[in-house]
Amino acid sequence: MLRPRRHTDHDRLRYTGGALAHSLSASAWRESLEMRRADPTVAVAIRVGVATLIALIGGGLLGHPEVAGFAALGALSSAFLRYEPFPRLATKLAGVGLGVTAFTAFGAVLGAVGLTIWLQILLLSIAAGVSFWLLTAFRITGPGPVVLIFAAAGAAGFADSAADVRLAAAAAASGSVIGWIVAMLPALSHPQSPARVAVARALASVAALESQGSAGVTTARQNITRAREVIALGGDRRMRSHGHELLALLDAAEKTVDGGSHDTLSERRADFHRFEAELRKVRRDIDIPRSGTSVQGARRVSRTDKFFGFFGEGVQRLSDRVIVIGVARVVVASLLAGGIAAALGMAHPLWATMGAMATLQGANYRHTVQRAIQRLIGNALGAVLAVVLLVLDLGYWPLVVVIVVLQTVTEMVVTRNYALASVFVTAMALMLTGLGSSIGPDVAAGRVGDTLIGVVVGVIVAALTIQRGDRAHLTEVTRELPRSSRECATECARVS
Known part of the structure; x- marks a missing residue:
């Protein structure tokens, strides 16, 4: 009688090797550059751009350009949940705004109390896991938890006192309110x-x-x-x-x-x-005839369920094994990436933490590798664009225009290709950093280095913890790798 083969550590190591080989395969890099068909994006992009513009104008007119970036990050909450029905969007988007505000305040506190960079990396890595946990369990789709960590990391570098903490948190809260209002406006007309x-x-x-x-x-x-x-x-x-x-x-x-x-x-x-x-x-006078057949599937939903029906399901998913494993991977990868960047003397090691976290937002291993490649390519090209803009030494109001344009273009292309979106996101992030202080082109080069560390660590952690059911990548890898690697990939597919 045949017995199932037991999986050894050696088998697991060989499987991980096959998974890592996929990140170097031509198919993975080709997929990363493919342009996908997308749902309507222009209206969403314009709304996000308008929300960002209002937030940045408010910061400038109120005499606080140094925290206008936090207001813009709060306004970015309007980019989340673009496919949700409006009653549920109202509740979930309010939660996103609260999250951005809370993480901004948290990061500002870390900076104000004067914690060392090592403690900041540790605490923000844990915060990265918490943000991933909550957004995944409650199905908050969109730019992802990396926005919350970006806000926290920026606030940690900005705040030196309790007054700075209050100012940064107030800016993020104001921007979140603006983002919520702008995102909900279409509910009145469409x-x-x-x-x-x-x-x-x-x-x-x-x-x-x-x-x-x-x-x-x-x-x-x-x-x-x-x-x-x-x-x-x-x-x-x-x-x-x-x-x-x-x-x-x-x-x-x-x-x-x-x-x-x-x-x-x-x-x-x-x-x-x-x-x-x-x-x-967008128009309402569509050419869809009425159907004379009975309509199936219609159901009544109470007013409470429309707004809060997702909450109970989200609480149940907090203990989901797959999500909990994902949280552990995010924390470990973020901690390792930030620690390596700090040990190498990088000026902004928390960017490496964000790079690892963003990589691990992929739905599966193949998607994780794809996001890593796209983020690396996008950050490199975005850094070049940022250098050009930084050399121009633009003032506050020209920078506002540039940031709004970059944000709007990002939302128009993000569902088509993440690499292309990363080009504009990277440039925009560096411009936001430059709102409160003068930065030079060397910061752009540092961003690429930190991102490289983050995505490499993220892919390695993903490969070491890859789920046995996630083997879609092995088919194409087997056809492209040298014989020794093909044997490894084939054996890895057979194991388990």
């Missing part, structure tokens, strides 16, 4: 937009079934379920009839997924593409 985008995504996934295989079926069902949830949570008397039309489209999509034949899918694909295009438009 309350149906999140539901329309959710249905458009569902229709797109159904139309692509033939090219996606069994994984496409799973994705399509998930998108249909998510669209029904968004419609229910975003219920508004002004979009009630439109909601029934959207549900009718989801009924047709669901029938195609569950029982439709190849011919049925071929017949409906053109309709799905047409409806998808209509749904992605």
Whole structure:
């Protein structure tokens, strides 16, 4: 009788080697440069840009340009949760604003009490784990916990007294309020937009079934379920009839997924593409006929559930094993990266901490490697752009214009390619740093060095702790590596 083979440390080490080899494969670097199709981004980008502009103008007019950057980070909360229905967005976005304010105050306290850089690295690494834990458990999507840590790290370098702590926290809170207001404004004119985008995504996934295989079926069902949830949570008397039309489209999509034949899918694909295009438009006079069929899937949601229904589920996910492991990885990687950067005498070792943390925000190992490559490329090119801007020695108001443009462009491209977005994010981050103090081109070079340390440490930690079920990367690695590495990858796939 055959018994399952037990996994040894040697097997695990070989598997980790195969995983690390993927980060050097041509396929990983090609994937990192691919441009993806994205949902509507212009309106979101403009809103984030407007929120940032208001925050920076306020800082300048009030005579506190040195903390305007914290207000801008608070306003950046408007970039989170772009696909949430507005009732739930109102609650979750308020939580993001509170988080940015709290982490800014926390970092400022670390700086004000005069802690050594080693203690700052330790405490901010723990804070990185906490932010990852909370945002992941409560499904706060968007720029991610790295924004909170960036705010904390910046505040730690800024604050020297209790007055500085109050000033930085007040700026972050003010910016968060601005971000919340700007993000919620579309609820007055286009309350149906999140539901329309959710249905458009569902229709797109159904139309692509033939090219996606069994994984496409799973994705399509998930998108249909998510669209029904968004419609229910975003219920508004002004979009009630439109909601029934959207549900009718989801009924047709669901029938195609569950029982439709190849011919049925071929017949409906053109309709799905047409409806998808209509749904992605901002206007309300869309060309979607009413359906005479009964609408399935509509459900009543209490007012409390619309705003706070996610909270209980989030509390339950706080103890989820996968999330807890992710928290441990973030803390360890952040601590190692910051410690190595400090030991090497880098001027801003906390940037290495952020680099490691941002890398580990990937959904799986393949995504982690992709984000690491994209962040490294983006930071290098962004540093070059920042050097050009720093050499120009712009004053406060020209810098405001540059930062707003960089932030807006970032939001327009971030869902298409993270490497391209990182170019503008890096330049913007350095410009924000320069608002309160004069910085030179050498800071940009330091940013690249810190990022390199962070992403390398992040990838290594991810490979050492890779989950046995996460082997999607090994297929292409096996085809590209030399024979000895192919044997390692093949054996790693066979093990476990």
